[in-house]
Amino acid sequence: MSKYHHGDVRNVLLREAETILRKEGPGGLSLRRLARLTGVSEAAPYRHFDGKDGILAAVAIAALKRFGDRLEETAKLALPHEERIIALGAAYVEFAIEHPQHFRLIFGRERPPLDQYPDLRDAADSVFDILQRSVTNLDQRGDMTLADAANAYNRALAAWSRAHGIATLVIDGMISPPLDQPIQQFVFGLLAEDLGIPASLQNPKK
Template sequence: MKQIPGTKETKPYHHGDLRNALVESAVDILREEGFHGLTLRKTAARAGVSHSAPYRHFASKEALIAEISRIGFAELTERGKKYIARHRHAADRLKAYGFAYVEYAAENPTHFRIMFGQTELNPEEYPELKETGERSFNLLVELVVECQKADVFQGGNPYRLAAANWSYVHGMAHLLVDQKLDWMASLQGTEKRGHSPSKQARILWDSMQDILIHGMGPESEAPKSGG
């Protein structure tokens, strides 16, 4: 395929695979230039196609971003299910999903940032994205219910505990992606240098995962608040 003038590289795509080629090219641009550096024109150039080609699949930059986010949530959920299936006990299953979340963020920081906070997409305008994101959260709620039934967590509204769980795990993932927890490696007697993103996630998760469970003990054992 002839290279388009002014581009660093082109990526040939197979017939019928234009959509994926555009998504991959957009992720490359997001990784290098951030959200504000992404345009459909740049995406087309990176993919090695005409400037009008993206409009066959995406009506706007926002639609392309929505698809990248949807893919991220789908991949996260599938990874979570895979890790969860390795365990039988409720607490271990919940922790497996938590690690899948942190590991996915470490390995896919560009997707993670787009999925959470770098855009102002209205989910109502992208029902597939909304549905996929809700599926990811509902899996967490199901795991919380399992923990409640196993007396690992206190009773009550599982969505409240799921929100607390998500806040803890998401915060950890976000800080890891932004390299704000590098100092944790020294506390663990390890050095970050040379570790893969997955290994970095594992070191961090192993040092903090038990807090997730111990902070949500059965209601009868939970500390009573003062009057």
């Protein structure tokens, strides 16, 4: 009977880390507790991951993958372009509300440094690519001028910022979706809110 060598420690650690993170967030994830819960020695995780950041990076990459898949699904819906932007923003916010800790891990300050984890950077870039392509609708428009492209990029950033702001404010407890209406409706309302930007300040192009 082997005294150790569980055979699958890496995956067990990852799954356990997932459930801890879901409850307590990146800060609450302690390597030693993780090891204890996994039933493995306190130094074992270091054989499979590059320390705490390594584990967080692995979890973040998995989360980004799921996030990206979800956004892509939404982006594929047969919708008018403007409505698709709204739907994307709603999916974005819903993900944040359903998985606040993952969302924080992906975007927040405790995210492992992108330049130390290239896979993490790639995963993050890929999600932004989905957003950008969907919002600017690059696929159907090979004939854009440079100015159009800059414009499209700005529109993507603006849409992203709006969704991101709602998501962040909600999960950080600064605003609370009203209890008497479905969250979807609340998010749609905010995303579609027309701010009445004066023409004098609007982008001169278009």
